[in-house]
Amino acid sequence: MQNDHATPRWGSDYLAALLRHIGLEYVALNPGASFRGLHDSLVNYLGDHAPRMLTVLHEEHAVAIAHGYAKVTGRPMGAILHANVGLMHASMAIFDAYCDRVPVLVFGATGPVDTARRRPWIDWLHTSKDQGALVRSFVKWDAEPASLEAARDAVLRARQIATTLPHGPAYVCFDSALQEAPCAAAPALPPLQRYNPPRRPGVADSVARDVARLLYAARRPLILAGRVSRNEEDWRRRVALAEHCGATVLTDVKVGAAFPTRHPLHGAAPGYFMGEDGLAALREADVILSLDWVDLAGTLRSACGADPVPAHVIQISLDQTLHNGYGGEHQGLTGTDTYLMCDPDEFSGQLLEAIRSLGTPRMAPPWDAHSGGARARDAYPHEATHSHATHSDARSDEAAGPDGIPLTVFARTISAHLQRNAPACLIRTNLGWPGGAHPFSHPVDYLGYDGGAGVGSGPGMSVGAALALMGGPRLPVAVLGDGDFLMGVTAFWTAVRYGIPLLVVVANNRSFFNDEVHQEKVAVVRGRPVENKSVGQRLETPEIDIAAMARAQGALAWGPVSAKNELEHALLEAVAAVRSGKVAVIDARVGREYAPAMANALTRGD
Known part of the structure; x- marks a missing residue:
């Protein structure tokens, strides 16, 4: 050497x-x-x-x-x-x-x-x-x-x-x-x-003042907090900005935590698609500030259809610098009234300084992050109150359904253990996760999805995030779908090999369920048997032993668990194992369903 x-x-x-x-x-x-x-x-x-x-x-x-x-x-x-x-x-x-x-x-x-x-x-x-x-x-x-x-x-x-x-x-x-x-x-x-890279680009102070006057004068301002940094100071500035202009804030499960979800100004449960509460807030807004929101065009179209968006739309994003003709990751073309090519976090700091000069905060007294805010623990009860064939029903007895643990029960149980073991980092969630199930109060509380919706990315990304968190106080937790886990399971060998602590909970519905939903939609449109939607989708006969596959990589494993009390017991033991430096995997049998917001979005064609 x-x-x-x-x-x-x-x-x-x-x-x-x-x-x-x-x-x-x-x-x-x-x-x-x-x-x-x-x-x-x-x-x-x-x-x-x-x-x-x-x-x-x-x-x-x-x-x-x-x-x-x-x-x-x-x-x-x-x-x-x-x-x-x-x-x-x-x-x-x-x-x-x-x-x-x-x-x-x-x-x-x-x-x-x-x-x-x-x-x-x-x-x-x-x-x-x-x-x-x-x-x-x-x-x-x-x-x-x-x-x-x-x-x-x-x-x-x-x-x-x-x-x-x-x-x-x-x-x-x-x-x-x-x-x-x-x-x-x-x-x-x-x-x-x-x-080194160039400094984060902002705008001229005069431009920030123009936007500040527009936002501060708005009666119903709304901020779409999208792709922003994991920096704590940037986080505090976003909170202060929303409070000073009294803006409703909406966030997105596809990206990392961008705003405290228990804050009174946080308007709706985040999701992969915007829920009805969020869409209603968008329709009522008179000024919309997008901080590099993923798919701004699609979100506004979901809210307003083919009608013009009534609000003054401000887009803050550098993303256009990467757009090319290869794919569609840039999403739809957005009509905006003010489009500023600058970093959303740098601009938020400039905007906050400009808006403070215009008057007192619209929200007084300022919200105290340590108090938990005005929202109750179940911040978005509507997430569990609607019923649909693909919804996660709110079962008062929280008993396991015919397929396994209801998703709302599954998510609440995991959230309770994360809060009990705070600070924790929810690295990512399965596709059916109810967006309001777990509160975020720090930029590293949640890291978001993978960007390209590529099944099989979850295990590797979870190991990488856990590597970055290793040695710190945060409990690293990833909630993965069974298909995602199975495509990338050997990534966990690397975590075991190098002593990277990580807790993985597999939402195992024994199906490529997203495609069951699509097959159901096609069957309904074509007048064909809906009961055939599971053909070619189910991971059954034989069922795959997920816990055994985890053990084969050297991880500790529990399951399958199919009831709330079994999941709670497994979580207690698995968390203790991760705190001692181990990789722990729980195979949790969950219902073949989606949380209401996701199911409603799929129903309306998102």
Whole structure:
């Protein structure tokens, strides 16, 4: 093992030192011959420290772990992928990170570009003329440098671009011949601070004052708090801004916690789709301030249909800088009255200062976050009061239904244990989770979904988030659907291997239930038997032993549990295990249903 100042002997020694230089704490990888030189240098030149290597069992997990890590820290983690085949494996996870606007540094490798240096057969298969083309449509930038000087500049640029707002993944591919060539003269590593991303962009103070006057004069202002930072000071500024102008605030389950959900100004339970209370608030608003809301056009269309939105709509977002013709992650085209290309958190601070000069707060006295606010514990009782074929019914006796624990009971039980073991981080939730089931009072209370709605992302992202939280006070908890768990279960081996504590509760309805709902809709439209909706969807005959699959990765496991008291007992034991440094998985049998807001949204066609 060499020290930081040892002269690199090989190209890969220099590349490994470069990864340390840019501040990477970890790199996740599945071993591959295309980066055997870099692998050796990470171990024998750097001593498997800064960055530390995390072995994964699938390349998709490498990127998903880096994704989850960045959602907590806001900093990039490295993922190393083997040749073109590893990049193909990981492409969905890269797409998720791109859609979620998360900084991830992806490093690839290729067989020798020089055909004369290729080994027979395998190097030809694993060498592409333009490897970055596989993912170019959903990364912010990519490069394939041909020298160590070019590699230095590419890695510095990749870090700078990935961490420039809006964030996203960047990809750099290293030629295996470059890695394995002797390093005759190592290029100098420049001061990192000279290659930092630009400061968060705001607007001119005069523009902030114009918006402040508009918002402060509004009778029914409304703030859509979307993709914002995990920074506590930014969180406090958003709360103060809403209080000063008396704005109703709506939040979104697809992204991380953006506003305290027990605050009296929080207007409706968050969800994957806007519920009826939120849509009514949108229709009544006279000024709507969007802080980089995901799918603003679709949300406004759900509220107003084809009619013009009556409110003055203000959009604060940099997202357009990433829009291209490849996909539709940019969502529908939004008609706005004021569109400011700036960072929503930086703008919120400017707007708060401007609005304070206009008069006293509309909400007085200011809400005390520590008191729990004016809302009762069950902040959104309407989440459990409606009935529909795909709804989670409110059962007064909380008994298990024919398929398992009702989702509302399932979610409330988990929430009670999270609050009892506060502080906790709800890393993500299953698709049917009732949005108002658990309160958020801190930006790291909840991290949101995966951006691209790619099934199988949950396990890797959960491990990455737990890695970022390791050593801190927060209990890391992920609630995953059974399909999501099963597609990525081997990611938990990495958590066990490296002692990353994590609690996973699997909402196991033994079905790809989202598609059952879609098949039901098609059957109704076509006049065909609704009872056939489960064909090709159910995970039965045989049922999969989820607890056994978790134990096979080295985790502790409980279940299946199918009643509230069984879930409570399993949670008590599992939480204690996680507090002692273990990975714990609970297989909870839940009803084949959705919470009302989700079911209503699907019914109306969202």
